Amino acid sequence: MPVKGWIEVNDLYCKGCELCITACPVDVIQLDYSRLTPKGYHPAMLKSDGCTGCGICAVICPDAAITVYREPKKAKVPTA
Amino acid sequence: MPVKGWIEVNDLYCKGCELCITACPVDVIQLDYSRLTPKGYHPAMLKSDGCTGCGICAVICPDAAITVYREPKKAKVPTA
Amino acid sequence: METSIIISGFGGQGTLFAGQVITYAAMAAGKEVTWIPSYGPEMRGGTANCTVVISDNRIGSPLVLNPTIVIAMNQPSLEKYESLVAEGGYLIANKSLIEKDFSRSGINSYFIPANELAAEIGNMKMSSMLLTGAMVEITGILSLDQIKTALENNLPARHKKTLPMNFQAIDKGAEYIKELAAEKAK
Amino acid sequence: METSIIISGFGGQGTLFAGQVITYAAMAAGKEVTWIPSYGPEMRGGTANCTVVISDNRIGSPLVLNPTIVIAMNQPSLEKYESLVAEGGYLIANKSLIEKDFSRSGINSYFIPANELAAEIGNMKMSSMLLTGAMVEITGILSLDQIKTALENNLPARHKKTLPMNFQAIDKGAEYIKELAAEKAK
Amino acid sequence: MTKKLLKGNHALAEAAVRAGCEGFFGYPITPSTEFLEYMSSRMPELGRAFVQAESEVAAINMVYGAACAGKRTMTASSSPGVSLMMEGLSYIAGTEVPAVLVNVMRGGPGLGNIAPSQGDYNQMVKGGGHGDYFPIVIAPASVQESIDYTMLAFDLADKYRTLVYVIVDGNIGQMMEPAEMPPMREIPTEAPDWAVTGAEGRDPIALSSIYIDPYDEEVTNLRLLKKKLEIEKNEVIFKEFFMEDAEIVIIGFGTAGRISLSAVREAREQGIKVGLIRPITLFPFPFERIAEAAEQAKSFLVVEMNTGMMLDDIQVAVKGKIPVEFYGRLGGVTPFPDEILSEINRINENPPTDPNLDARADWVKRLEKAIEGSN
Amino acid sequence: MTKKLLKGNHALAEAAVRAGCEGFFGYPITPSTEFLEYMSSRMPELGRAFVQAESEVAAINMVYGAACAGKRTMTASSSPGVSLMMEGLSYIAGTEVPAVLVNVMRGGPGLGNIAPSQGDYNQMVKGGGHGDYFPIVIAPASVQESIDYTMLAFDLADKYRTLVYVIVDGNIGQMMEPAEMPPMREIPTEAPDWAVTGAEGRDPIALSSIYIDPYDEEVTNLRLLKKKLEIEKNEVIFKEFFMEDAEIVIIGFGTAGRISLSAVREAREQGIKVGLIRPITLFPFPFERIAEAAEQAKSFLVVEMNTGMMLDDIQVAVKGKIPVEFYGRLGGVTPFPDEILSEINRINENPPTDPNLDARADWVKRLEKAIEGSN
Amino acid sequence: MATLTTDPIQVYKRPVGLTEVHSHYCPGCTHGISHRLIAEVLDEMGLREKTIGVAPVGCSVFAYKYLNTDYVEAAHGRAPAMATGIKRVRPENIVYTYQGDGDLASIGMAEIMHAAGRGENITVIFINNAIYGMTGGQMAPTTLPGMKTTSSPKGRDVEMAGFPIKMSEILATMQGSSYIVRRSLHDPAYIRKSKKAIRKAFETQVRGMGFSLVELLSTCPTNWKVTPYEALQFVEDSMIPVFPLGDFKVHPEIAKLKV
Amino acid sequence: MATLTTDPIQVYKRPVGLTEVHSHYCPGCTHGISHRLIAEVLDEMGLREKTIGVAPVGCSVFAYKYLNTDYVEAAHGRAPAMATGIKRVRPENIVYTYQGDGDLASIGMAEIMHAAGRGENITVIFINNAIYGMTGGQMAPTTLPGMKTTSSPKGRDVEMAGFPIKMSEILATMQGSSYIVRRSLHDPAYIRKSKKAIRKAFETQVRGMGFSLVELLSTCPTNWKVTPYEALQFVEDSMIPVFPLGDFKVHPEIAKLKV
Ligand SMILES: Cc1ncc(C[n+]2csc(CCOP(=O)(O)OP(=O)(O)O)c2C)c(N)n1
Ligand SMILES: Cc1ncc(C[n+]2csc(CCOP(=O)(O)OP(=O)(O)O)c2C)c(N)n1
Ligand code: SF4
Ligand code: SF4
Ligand code: SF4
Ligand code: SF4
Ligand code: SF4
Ligand code: SF4
Ligand SMILES: [Mg+2]
Ligand SMILES: [Mg+2]
Numbered sequence A, B: 001m002p003v004k005g006w007i008e009v010n011d012l013y014c015k016g017c018e019l020c021i022t023a024c025p026v027d028v029i030q031l032d033y034s035r036l037t038p039k040g041y042h043p044a045m046l047k048s049d050g051c052t053g054c055g056i057c058a059v060i061c062p063d064a065a066i067t068v069y070r071e072p073k074k075a076k077v078p079t080a
Numbered sequence C, D: 001m002e003t004s005i006i007i008s009g010f011g012g013q014g015t016l017f018a019g020q021v022i023t024y025a026a027m028a029a030g031k032e033v034t035w036i037p038s039y040g041p042e043m044r045g046g047t048a049n050c051t052v053v054i055s056d057n058r059i060g061s062p063l064v065l066n067p068t069i070v071i072a073m074n075q076p077s078l079e080k081y082e083s084l085v086a087e088g089g090y091l092i093a094n095k096s097l098i099e100k101d102f103s104r105s106g107i108n109s110y111f112i113p114a115n116e117l118a119a120e121i122g123n124m125k126m127s128s129m130l131l132t133g134a135m136v137e138i139t140g141i142l143s144l145d146q147i148k149t150a151l152e153n154n155l156p157a158r159h160k161k162t163l164p165m166n167f168q169a170i171d172k173g174a175e176y177i178k179e180l181a182a183e184k185a186k
Numbered sequence E, F: 001m002t003k004k005l006l007k008g009n010h011a012l013a014e015a016a017v018r019a020g021c022e023g024f025f026g027y028p029i030t031p032s033t034e035f036l037e038y039m040s041s042r043m044p045e046l047g048r049a050f051v052q053a054e055s056e057v058a059a060i061n062m063v064y065g066a067a068c069a070g071k072r073t074m075t076a077s078s079s080p081g082v083s084l085m086m087e088g089l090s091y092i093a094g095t096e097v098p099a100v101l102v103n104v105m106r107g108g109p110g111l112g113n114i115a116p117s118q119g120d121y122n123q124m125v126k127g128g129g130h131g132d133y134f135p136i137v138i139a140p141a142s143v144q145e146s147i148d149y150t151m152l153a154f155d156l157a158d159k160y161r162t163l164v165y166v167i168v169d170g171n172i173g174q175m176m177e178p179a180e181m182p183p184m185r186e187i188p189t190e191a192p193d194w195a196v197t198g199a200e201g202r203d204p205i206a207l208s209s210i211y212i213d214p215y216d217e218e219v220t221n222l223r224l225l226k227k228k229l230e231i232e233k234n235e236v237i238f239k240e241f242f243m244e245d246a247e248i249v250i251i252g253f254g255t256a257g258r259i260s261l262s263a264v265r266e267a268r269e270q271g272i273k274v275g276l277i278r279p280i281t282l283f284p285f286p287f288e289r290i291a292e293a294a295e296q297a298k299s300f301l302v303v304e305m306n307t308g309m310m311l312d313d314i315q316v317a318v319k320g321k322i323p324v325e326f327y328g329r330l331g332g333v334t335p336f337p338d339e340i341l342s343e344i345n346r347i348n349e350n351p352p353t354d355p356n357l358d359a360r361a362d363w364v365k366r367l368e369k370a371i372e373g374s375n
Numbered sequence G, H: 001m002a003t004l005t006t007d008p009i010q011v012y013k014r015p016v017g018l019t020e021v022h023s024h025y026c027p028g029c030t031h032g033i034s035h036r037l038i039a040e041v042l043d044e045m046g047l048r049e050k051t052i053g054v055a056p057v058g059c060s061v062f063a064y065k066y067l068n069t070d071y072v073e074a075a076h077g078r079a080p081a082m083a084t085g086i087k088r089v090r091p092e093n094i095v096y097t098y099q100g101d102g103d104l105a106s107i108g109m110a111e112i113m114h115a116a117g118r119g120e121n122i123t124v125i126f127i128n129n130a131i132y133g134m135t136g137g138q139m140a141p142t143t144l145p146g147m148k149t150t151s152s153p154k155g156r157d158v159e160m161a162g163f164p165i166k167m168s169e170i171l172a173t174m175q176g177s178s179y180i181v182r183r184s185l186h187d188p189a190y191i192r193k194s195k196k197a198i199r200k201a202f203e204t205q206v207r208g209m210g211f212s213l214v215e216l217l218s219t220c221p222t223n224w225k226v227t228p229y230e231a232l233q234f235v236e237d238s239m240i241p242v243f244p245l246g247d248f249k250v251h252p253e254i255a256k257l258k259v
Helices: A019-023 A056-060 B019-023 B056-060 C015-028 C075-084 C114-121 C124-139 C144-154 C157-185 D015-028 D075-084 D114-121 D124-139 D144-154 D157-185 E008-018 E033-045 E056-068 E079-083 E086-095 E121-127 E143-160 E170-174 E214-234 E254-269 E287-296 E309-318 E337-349 E359-374 F008-018 F033-045 F056-068 F079-083 F086-095 F121-127 F143-160 F170-174 F214-234 F254-269 F287-296 F309-318 F337-349 F359-374 G031-045 G059-066 G079-089 G101-107 G109-117 G167-172 G188-206 G228-242 G252-256 H031-045 H059-066 H079-089 H101-107 H109-117 H167-171 H188-206 H228-242 H252-256
Strands: A005-009 A029-031 A044-046 A066-070 B005-009 B029-031 B044-046 B066-070 C002-010 C032-037 C047-055 C069-072 C090-094 C108-112 D002-010 D032-037 D047-055 D069-072 D090-094 D108-112 E004-007 E023-026 E049-052 E073-077 E099-105 E136-138 E163-169 E176-179 E238-241 E248-251 E274-279 E281-283 E299-304 E324-328 F004-007 F023-026 F049-052 F073-077 F099-105 F136-138 F163-169 F176-179 F238-241 F248-251 F274-279 F281-283 F299-304 F324-328 G009-012 G051-055 G070-073 G094-100 G123-128 G177-184 G211-217 G246-250 H009-012 H051-055 H070-073 H094-100 H123-128 H177-184 H211-217 H246-250
Touching: A005 A044, A019 A029, A019 A056, A019 G228, A056 A066, A056 G009, A056 G188, B005 B044, B019 B029, B019 B056, B019 H228, B056 B066, B056 H009, B056 H188, C002 C015, C002 C075, C002 C124, C015 C032, C015 C047, C015 C124, C015 C144, C015 E004, C015 E176, C032 E170, C047 C075, C069 C075, C069 C124, C075 C090, C090 C124, C108 C124, C108 C157, C114 C124, C114 C157, C124 C144, C124 C157, C144 C157, D002 D015, D002 D075, D002 D124, D015 D032, D015 D047, D015 D124, D015 D144, D015 F004, D015 F176, D032 F170, D047 D075, D069 D075, D069 D124, D075 D090, D090 D124, D108 D124, D108 D157, D114 D124, D114 D157, D124 D144, D124 D157, D144 D157, E004 E008, E004 E143, E008 E033, E008 E073, E008 E099, E008 E143, E008 E163, E008 E170, E008 E176, E023 E033, E023 E056, E023 H079, E033 E049, E033 E170, E049 E056, E049 H079, E056 E073, E056 E086, E056 E099, E056 H070, E056 H079, E056 H109, E073 E079, E079 E099, E079 E121, E079 F086, E086 E163, E086 F079, E099 E143, E099 E170, E121 E281, E121 E309, E121 F121, E136 E143, E143 E163, E143 E176, E143 E214, E163 E170, E163 E254, E170 E254, E214 F359, E248 E254, E248 E287, E248 E337, E254 E274, E254 E299, E254 E337, E274 E287, E287 E309, E299 E309, E299 E337, E309 E324, E309 F309, E324 E337, E324 E359, E359 F214, F004 F008, F004 F143, F008 F033, F008 F073, F008 F099, F008 F143, F008 F163, F008 F170, F008 F176, F023 F033, F023 F056, F023 G079, F033 F049, F033 F170, F049 F056, F049 G079, F056 F073, F056 F086, F056 F099, F056 G070, F056 G079, F056 G109, F073 F079, F079 F099, F079 F121, F086 F163, F099 F143, F099 F170, F121 F281, F121 F309, F136 F143, F143 F163, F143 F176, F143 F214, F163 F170, F163 F254, F170 F254, F248 F254, F248 F287, F248 F337, F254 F274, F254 F299, F254 F337, F274 F287, F287 F309, F299 F309, F299 F337, F309 F324, F324 F337, F324 F359, G031 G059, G031 G094, G031 G123, G031 G188, G051 G059, G051 G079, G059 G070, G059 G094, G079 G094, G079 G109, G094 G101, G094 G188, G101 G109, G101 G123, G101 G167, G109 G167, G109 G211, G109 H109, G123 G167, G123 G188, G167 G177, G167 G211, G167 G246, G177 G188, G177 G228, G188 G211, G188 G252, G211 G228, G246 G252, H031 H059, H031 H094, H031 H123, H031 H188, H051 H059, H051 H079, H059 H070, H059 H094, H079 H094, H079 H109, H094 H101, H094 H188, H101 H109, H101 H123, H101 H167, H109 H167, H109 H211, H123 H167, H123 H188, H167 H177, H167 H211, H167 H246, H177 H188, H177 H228, H188 H211, H188 H252, H211 H228, H246 H252
Parallel strands: C002 C069, C069 C090, C090 C108, D002 D069, D069 D090, D090 D108, E023 E049, E023 E073, E073 E099, E099 E163, E136 E163, E248 E274, E248 E299, E299 E324, F023 F049, F023 F073, F073 F099, F099 F163, F136 F163, F248 F274, F248 F299, F299 F324, G051 G070, G051 G094, G094 G123, G123 G211, G177 G211, H051 H070, H051 H094, H094 H123, H123 H211, H177 H211
Antiparallel strands: A005 A066, A029 A044, A066 G009, B005 B066, B029 B044, B066 H009, C002 C047, C032 C047, C032 E176, D002 D047, D032 D047, D032 F176, E004 E176, E136 E281, E238 E274, F004 F176, F136 F281, F238 F274, G177 G246, H177 H246
């Protein structure tokens, strides 16, 4: 099972350029046409599950608007 | 017998730089210490016979001060 | 008599061209006119606006402090210009891109959901023409036909095929105002 | 009292330095002084000259139109400056590089075969110092010792070994004038 | 009359084309860029030379070359770009070849901004380059004037073999206004006799600004100066409005003058005896007319979009005879007619009497207050 | 006192070193080149920065960088080189960082020649770059003054965060004169708080000349203007000689002023009541002193090595109260004291009475005759 | 060793080296990507508080608003000269310029060539978007043959305007340059490589090894008149063939460096 | 067929392309040689009356006094821009610049690069004497490492001032250039080759093939502080190793040309 991840898009920075959308390998981003940022753009958002937290969208985002999170591996008690 | 040639040095241009002297393959040029050009230089002059009219001095003269002459080949009456 | 109009919005919303169309129409009507953009290609991603002055006399200033008419195509434009509209003047605002309400009295203010109405025609880019139609209907400074003729004569050849759609937008804007008036009259 | 001296010749004849030596000497003697070259490295192959002004008062102009003393180290310099020497002034010319004769009266003119005399010392480059010695002897504006001290104190270290030769040249110039005077006196 | 709605920059450019400009060399800069863009399609279409130069330094030196070749030539730029041309302009002046520069002025100093300004008055009129030279400086106030005076600029440049600067601000460069274009002029087939064209059948010509002997340079400087005096005699241009009985006289050039006219009209409607002189040539400056007006008027109000650069020239003309007041907006702020109207009202209500008043210092106080007020 | 015989350019350079100049950036040009040559050995010796830049454009922008870094910095050049610096100078002014420029002026316009001239007065004093800015301009008249005022230049630059120009002509740059050097100043160990030094432990600092909003630029322009007014109040420097009872007053700066002094001395010996005012700061200009002198004197004679650039400023101060005459030599010609003396004699014998006389036009006629005579 | 925490892992967050403001760049403009990479590198190298940036005139004129270091604003094209002035009087600081193609390759040609020639110990981030962005889309020295711009309305005519100028290739011929590479910002993988190059460039400066420059192929959707995504494709399809990516000069010591 | 005449043969005489005046160059300065070669080439090609020269600021500032064609005098470094202005409005003329190394490689770097970049159809004669002659011997971008000049009194320090800039090598990288070669004036055989190169450069222009440049290693005995003859030796011994002679770019059509 793939790692579970998610992204947060900061309204202050996002300009709805869609580059994250075209870059996401699992196609889980879309623009949020229901909202405008204060600067008047429709921001990006996760449209569905499946984000792997790969970070590719953040790499291409020209406005450093994306924070990427990943679910941690299961905690293991140190064996020693 | 080598071709016979000679040079004329124009006082208006010559600056006594001695480059012709160092370039002449048969070493027949020297400065004329007895004279000053109107600009105050000792000009170059032929110091002895032997000039071949090779033109090398003229090639290196930075001031185009030298005219080179060569004795013509003996006139031959066309044979036809 | 001098009428001054500021049309303000995002770059790409067609504010500059709408202003030019009004200018051409007024010129054809025999008025003195000036049109000036807030030029600023050196400022990327900003707002684009232009000022149109229409007058019976030679025009002194192509810029005005207190325009008689403002068309605000987005929220930043409303914020910037609402307070500047001349006493008794007109403020026509694009409700589609504005979330707050009017705050000024003493002027005639109109909200128009221009994007939605333009979308109905099938092209969001028509919102500026739509608001122009509405403005003309509201203020009567020119006739709808004058605007349409100006548009027809000055639309770049490569855009000629959008002419009917532009006409539709102008009419739609004007109609919206008529309906509004009718509603009020009720 | 203001004395002005122009020393003029080809580049490389030492005119500028000779002028400086005189300036240093006058400065040491408590006078106001200025020294200025005709700077012109942008003009290759030209003549080099400098103007020295010696005065009891603050000096206004470092340049002068009619110098009290001219040292002309070659023919072009003589041609340029002869007519400019102040009435009653001095013209000291290097006969070795001049073919024509003096043409001006009302001034004190001297021909000195400086190159030949310098060659006798063994260095043609000494001709400017030689003429300086002669000039001092003629005009009495400074003493030979003052010139020599100035030279000693201001000759760049790398040239120190030429000091005796310079002294010789100064003396030789002065002696030539003395002999000339003696001859005249005869 | 076939007036068309024309953008200032495009109108200026087309006027240059019609005046017979055969070489345009420029570098993009807001707010003059449309000039270059227009030329980039128009000049090649006519088989004339267009080069987008690598810099303004290169551009003005290309102009210098084309001018020496005897062709009508020009560049257009804005303030920082014009600063880069100072050496080249001085060379052109020193070589006495004709050339035209259009400066669409913006806010400065430094990078400043791209808003309309008149802050280059001194640079343009007093000579921003080194040495004594005297370009003709023309300041149109409308799109139509921009056209007319660009045509004139080329004629004057040729007539006096001099630099001519056409200076407008971003307002005029950027605005559209109805205006009429004159017909296209014929290009002369013969080169002027001073131009370099290849020394075919004549002695070689050398064009340069070197006069290594100061006495030669002095003769040249004197020739330039006499040209200047000649130009001062012949080429002064200004417009005046409501001057017959004016007691308050406004003086402003370009946009500031044009806007002042609106204020003057309104003030006249209120019955205030106010008139306007709008200098069009800034060099030669209408000193005489202004001195004359100082005899008639009770006070002057100079209006500029700078800290009072023309003000100094007005003072020279007025010689302390009447009080001169000043109103300026800075940094790319264009004054509104209302502001000038309230200055007129102020003066009308409290006429200044001290001919020695310090116009600039007084205005600074007023402006400071106004700025504080608006913050 | 330990006076040494010093060459103007070397003295200027060493004075800069002693004033704490930590970065010199320049490009060779006659007659200022010895300045750069001196710095090329002196600065590295002290571990300070020296760069022979690729051009004057680069040089002034290196200065701009070093100035932003909070170090005392400068360049030296001559007229055409200074023209190339106009954009950079305007940026420095707009960013309000301190820097010093030495201009050893030569004959112009264009390539001109390398002889001493004062033809850059307007460029230096009225602002050759675009926009409203006001460099302090100091014109020493001797090697000693060159030293003293170069030290002052750095102090004023820091005090007002402004450009300071020290302008001399080739005479002063090239001549040797006895002068005394002040001791070496300590270099401050702390950078000024406005300088960029890396944002260690503080918020980042950005230095720029952009004020994209005209209202911000207006505030900046106003700040610069108020600085100017402040400087005008505090920093005027001039010298005067024989002024107590002077009826003819000569006004000249730099070499022209210095030479005039010789003429004035001689005229005094002849019993002529003539005095001299020699402005040392050209901005701020000694308007007040000159206006005052216009109350006392019967006429002025302005002497310059240009076509009368300072003359215009004198006219502003005089306001037509007394006749002002002019004498200038051009193109690198340095006037001799005799020439000025004969001007004094002329004025003394035929005192001008018309306060409106056209000084420049009258002089042109005299100069033309003189030039014709000498040919 | 695996950790005990079960808090979510932050895989990526905005670097400290960027300020917290909305930028004025057009949507999708890759100027923003290069800003971010610089910020990340300076963060990672711990250089933020030692660095002085030099902004150009061009769309990135306000770089100083976004990059969280001391900054100055140069005249158009003169950033390398200004950087030289700063670095010479403050050799202890890290100094870099950020320049567009109009700025660096057109008006600033002399300054960049000579900074490289002197081996000036500065770093240059060179954003090549084949156009003048800020002034509204005129031809740049890097504009592709046939490419339409507002000042080459019929497409760049190489007969009249010449061929695109390849700065990295040219600068690599200068003996004073130590690190000259071209990278691209059109794709995440290439962006990662670009970041490494920026890192190496700053490492070059830190080691006092002289002039370093990273040319980044960048987009201008606004003036190219395409969408941001189409712009990335244009870089790949049209720009890279003219401006091949690669290392044009790498000092052996830097080549060895693992980043 | 042998001729009947017995008049002496004039093997060499001063070309018509040179004016009949004494030049201001220092004795032995090879600026004079390059002038002569240009004059000879223009004479031989019959171009004298079509040619417009552009003089630089440098020792050759008065080139127009010596070369018997129309001439203009450019601002320091800007000759290529001025030549561009002339050539664009007078394409029927032959236009060439004559520039020193300070002029072309230092202050004029941007103009020469862009003239080459545009493939401007002009010819450049580039006199590299490794020094600023006219202003009295300051360091040039071409000054050799360790060489003493009045502005590098301890010898050029490559750490601070960089290595000599090799213009021919750099300009050859520009696609617009058609003929870029380096020759030398230090010896009669090399002078003859220099003349051929000058000829080819003008042939390039005559054929409308774009930018051509001949770099000529030249002497400055005055500022090098050596005799004219020692100066020639310095070119051979010290300059050629740093500035190797050769053809850096030759359009195939020109390569074929026999001159
Ligand atoms: C001296 C000067 N000339 C011209 C300009 C106008 N100008 C501003 S930015 C620019 C070009 C910017 O292009 P580029 O460097 O490629 O940067 P981009 O905007 O594409 O990132 C120009 C020409 C200026 N500000 N200053
Ligand atoms: C703008 C400007 N800067 C500087 C100068 C001074 N200057 C004249 S010639 C020259 C250098 C000449 O060197 P180069 O080009 O190598 O020619 P050379 O004299 O060696 O033949 C300089 C710096 C000038 N005239 N103009
Ligand atoms: S790439 Fe960034 S700016 Fe563009 S849409 Fe995605 S989050 Fe928004
Ligand atoms: S982190 Fe990866 S998978 Fe998740 S949205 Fe971004 S690109 Fe898509
Ligand atoms: S080479 Fe020429 S200038 Fe030199 S000495 Fe010989 S003839 Fe005279
Ligand atoms: S022609 Fe030849 S042989 Fe005769 S002098 Fe000249 S170099 Fe010597
Ligand atoms: S104009 Fe182009 S380069 Fe500039 S911000 Fe917009 S997309 Fe980016
Ligand atoms: S200074 Fe040098 S380059 Fe100039 S003329 Fe003299 S020798 Fe030739
Ligand atoms: Mg770009
Ligand atoms: Mg050289």
